Amino acid sequence: MAPITTASNEETHAALLDALDMQxxxxxxxxxxxxxxxxxxxxxKQILSEAQRAQQSVLNTQQNSGAVTPQTTVEGDPASASLNPNPAQGSQDLNRLVLEKNAQQSNGTGAAATLSVGLPTSSTGPSVTYTSIQAAPSKKPKKKYCDITGLPTTYTDPKTGLNYYNAEMFKVVRGLSTGQIQEYLALRNANTVLK
Amino acid sequence: MPHFTRTIPISTSTARNTPKPPPSTPYLLSDPPYTGQLPTSTSTYRTSIGATAIVIDNGSSSVRAGWQTDASPRLQFPPLMARYTDRKLNRRLCFIGSEIYFDGTARGQAKSLYEPGSNVVNNWDVQEGILDYIFVKLGVDGRDGVVDRPVVMTEPLANTGYTRKVMSELLFELYNVPSVAYGVDALFSYNYNGGNTGLIVSSANTSTHLIPVVNQQPLLGQATRLDWGRANCADLLTRLLRTKYPGLLTTGKVTDTQIEDLVRQHCYISLDYDAEMQRMLDWTGLEARDHLVQLPYQEKEVIQKTEEELRIAEERKRESGRRLQEQAAKMRLEKLVRKEQELEYFKDLQLRVQEAPNKKEARSMLEEEEFRDEAALERRIKEMEKSIRRQRNKDVGDLEEESEEPPTYPLLDVKDEDLDEEGLKAKKAQRLLKSNHDARARAKAEKEAEKLRQAELQRLDDIRRETDLDAWVAERRAARAGTIQRIKDRDRLKAELGNRKSQASQMRMKHIANLASDTPFGRKRRRGQNADDDGFGADDADWAIYREIQAGKDNDDDDAEEEGEDYGAQLKEIEKQLLQYDPNFTEESLEERRRDWTRSLHHAFHHGPYSYDSESARESAQLHLNVERIRVPEVIFHPEIAGLDQAGIVEIAEDILTDPLRLASHPARNDILKDVFVTGGYALFQNFEERLRSELQAVLPVDVALRVRRARDPVLDAWKGAARWAGQVERRGAFVSREEWLEKGGEYLKEHHLGNAFP
Structure with missing residues (x-):
């Protein structure tokens, strides 16, 4: 047990260790x-998949039993009427459900905002979940930056897939080993992952 | 920056840049942040009433905890726990927070409360340890075996049900807390800073949330999370530095906290990223932009010896050398004497053999000494004489140089018929010797001739140069250009052969197939030729094909290097001549000098404006932070830089505020824009609000008023807001009591306007 910083000798370190021990x-x-x-x-990942499974089973029972009207189904809304009870496609439906509910809410926020004590969300159906608030992928064109220096560029080496800034960097890119290339690609999650 | 303009850098001047002197004070790495033991104080607990809440901001960069009556959290520590059994003490040890940093083992054993890269509590053993620690430090004496104070705790936006369930279970069952309230840190912070209607941009350690708020009601349906925070910055910087300086960070020289320190000290948000990035590695002013961080290193010891010491060492060396020589000479002399004695003996033997009375006697005498016959003895004696003479010549020098007479081959002229078997054998040997000798002589003569030829060439070249310098120079320059071209060609060929589909490698495959084929095409068969003979080799150039296909082999490195050195040597030779005779050819135009590091972007990136010596231990333990300083925090605006497939915060905000499906037509939209509120650790980066403001302004309609402000204390305001909120009597309704929890289930939650909604 080597002291790293504060205690200089073995004895004071042991004493400090004793003083700090919470056990x-x-x-x-x-x-x-x-x-x-x-x-x-x-x-x-486990938490989310379990939550999703639970929600899916709730959804399925709602749809199949017929005892309860699916809460998000609006009269004459074809999109929600076509909700697929097939669990394989359930995740898509769930996402849509959330989106629809959110859209509804935003349209209805005019009313909600006037209510001074109205809660932001009603407790009906899935609304704000950990996955639903995740930011969507960007719709803007991606800019290219040199993978080595980070400078903005327009060139990509077709062989390695790395972006490079100028001729000098191109030489560097071509001199890289496969491992190094993958390391640079991994910086922007573009590397090949073998499973 | 919506307007992406790019100027292609053209270096106008070809002059060398002057290297800068190394900076006088490089940045150093910080020590592990051990801050000492946090104090235990029981006074507040004793004076507090039962309703005084314990407020815990359960953050991932640090946990802040205190009483609701405190002005600021009295406990702040990283959410780390190290629990292990010490073998020497044979005892279980447990350290929490920054107290793990005082000891190497504890540091190595530390576990974080959070799953790396997410904002969800993952390690509940650590959570238990941290809660224990908080309650102990706050002086909860637990007289009744319970923590008899309510707890206010922060949680991430849209916390997962499971996490909340386990947290409640812990608080209610393990600690018997009377009641618990959960709230979102960003909302507490906004509330504390007097926010009413606005957009919260809460960029914390593991994630960034954007939450629109209208009349103190968060529109949680519109809230969005970007999975990027300060911790990700540190992670990205580690990965960047690892690729930039391979091997430097892998040795464990730099710890995570030191990387975090680097991010804090050196990184800032650029106001105009692309333009600043473009200029980042320019030579002018590079010394200001480039931050040099010196890692600890071990200098190689160079012992400076004094003149005297050197002299003595030299003397000693010479002395021992002389002694060795003496010994060797003595030994040689002894050997010589022994050899001479042996020679005497053999000569005596020869005499005795010659004088032997009969052949049998003579034979037995010879056999005793293991000689086959008299001739062998004779040979042996001759050999010995020769070696003795040579040795004596060398050592004692008392004999004149043996005259090198050409060997004679008398038997060669004798006809075979005149020789017996023995003689024939000897003749054969002599013939072999003669041909050997002749070949050597021929080679010698050839060498001489070559030397002469070279001298003649040199002489002619000199004459030509003296008579017409210009033509000579032009020729040399052409030769130089040709060599450079050849080097380039070779490099290109090598590069092309690396690609399976390139023309070069396809040609090579074609050649190989052609050589292996039984009916090679492309080679015309002449009439009258043998059917099996394709005429390969009739022309010497045919053999070049093997060189060509050889060049593509992977293990041709030594071969190629040989050639490369050849070209390199040629180039050097030509340049030397040019340097000597061509007045226009200076040091500056040397090919090596062309690759001047002061003009190299790669060098500027790796080593800044300073010269670099890879031998120096000090210089190879240096990190240069230049582009990383803005590249790392920029990710929040452009997540694609780090390969994150999400929109940046400006695009998210734009989406929330201008998408017709979201808040574009919301009556309070313009009010929201009047208060864009920045909080969280990321807001500590310099220029964060300025950048956000200018970018938002660019994407919003022209006529809207935009105001961006930062929390008074982006880090602590969440806790302070939670403490203030807990102190308001009317908020007591938002606490879930133990009875309610027991009755209504694990995930039961009371919604309030600073917390999450029940899913």
Missing amino acids: KVPKPFRNPHYRAPQRRNKNL
């Missing part, structure tokens, strides 16, 4: 009977 500090406020659930650490 031995009593925590009487913790519930001693609490047991953490298994596998509670989930990454974002």
Whole structure:
């Protein structure tokens, strides 16, 4: 256990270590009977896919049972009437659902804004989810920047796919190994990923 | 910048740029940010009432926590925990926050609360540790085994249900908190800065949110998230530097916190990115734009010896050399003596053999000494004599140089019939010797002739130069140009052969196929020729085909290098002559000098305006930040720079505010534009609001008024807003109590105008 910065010798370092250790500090406020659930650490991908599955099943039951009118279906709206109950295409439908609801809302915000205490969203159907607020891809033409120096450019090497600024940089690009080329491409997520 | 104009850089002058002297004070890397132990204070807890909330801004760059009555968060620390078993102490240790930085092992074991690259809490063990830490430091004594104060906690916009569920479970079940309220940090910050109607641009550590707010009501349906934040900047800078200086960052010399420091110290947002980028590596003023960061390095030790020491060392060396020589000479002398004795013995033996009474006796004598016959003995004696003479000549120098007489071959003139078997053998040997000797002589003569020829050529060349300098110079220059062209051609051919589809490699394949084919085409068969003979090799030029196909081989490196050196040497020779005799040919026009580093963009990019010596340990441990300084923070405006397939914040804002499906026709739209509010860690970059304002102005209709402002404290205002909000009595309705949570389920949430909506 090598001291890095503050403590100079072994002894003071050990003392500091002792002082900072949180393990031995009593925590009487913790519930001693609490047991953490298994596998509670989930990454974002897992959380989102689980949420989507849950939502999809809700949607399907709504559509199939006939007991409940799908909340987003507006009378005479062909788009939402054609919602596909097929789960394979469900994700697209879900996205559309969100978009429609948002569109509806924005059209209706004139009314909502006048309501001083009206909540921003009603609790009907899927509205603002982690995935739905994600920014869409840009619709503007992408600018090219030299992959090595970052300078704005218009040239691309057809062999490697790297953008380069001038003849000198072209020479550099042509002198790169395959690994280096992929490394440069990875900087803008354009590299080839083998699976 | 909607108007993309680009000027192609043309360097007008060909003069050399003068290299700059190295900067006197390079930037250095910071130490790990160990800030000391945070104090534990129980006084506020003891004086507080049961409704005083603990406010936690659960951020990914740092967690801020304190009592709602505090003016600013009393605890601020990075969301890191290191928990491990120390083998020496045989004890489990746990460190939280910046306290992990004091120790190397703890630093290595540190885990973050968040999943890298996302704004969602991912590691709940760390969350437990952090909450423990906060409650301990805030002096919660837990007399009843509970944390008996409400908790206000921030969460990301549109937090996932699962995350909120687990967080509530932790707070209610593990800590028995009476009630909890969740809110969005950006909304707290806006509220704290007196916002009413506007567009929040909250660019934090892991993500950027744009949230339009009308009459203090966030239009969450219109909110948009861009997955880019300060942490991504640090990550991008690491990757950029890793490709820029391969090997420099891989050795673990630079830690993540140091990279973050580099981002903080050197990066800024450019007001006009493309134009500034274009000028970034220009020679003029490069020393101001280029920031040199010196990494720690180990200087190679060069011991300076004094004159005296050098002399003594030299002496010692000579002394030992002499001693060695003496020893060798002595040994040689001993050997010589022994050899002479041996010679004496053999000569004696020869005499004895000759005087032997009969042949049998003589044979036995010879066999004892392992000689086949008398001739062998004779040969041996001759050999020994010769070697002794040579050695004596060398060592003692008491014998005159052996006259090098041409060897005679007497047997060659004798006819075969006159010789017996033995004689024939000897004749054969002599003939071999003679041909050897003759060949050597011929080669020698040829060499002499070549030397003469060269001298003659040189003489003629000199005469030509003296008589007509101009013509000579023109010829040399042409030769130089030709050589340069050949070098270029060779390089191009090499490059082309790398491409399978290039003409060069296709030609090569054709040649190979043709050579291997039984019926080669393109070679006319002459009449009367053998059917099996295609006439290959009749012309010497035919063989060049093998050179040609060889050139494409991958392992021809040594061959090509050989040739390359050949061309290089030729070029050097010609340039040397030109330099000597051509008055117009100066050092400046040398081919090597053409590749002057002061004119090289690549050099400016890697090493700034300073000379670079790859041998120097100091210089090879330097980072130059130039284009990166604006390239890294620029991503928020142009995410494609980092390969992020999302729109930049200006496009998002434009979309929200001018898309007819969104807020274009909203009655409060123009009011929203009057208050574009910037908060979060990204807002600390210099020029952020100015850039946002100018870009927004460019995409909005001309007549709208636009105002961009920054939070008073972009980093801490979220916590302060949450604390103030918690202090308002009417907000108590937004807290979810333990009973409600137990009754209504894990994801239960009360909506309020500074928090998320229930999905």
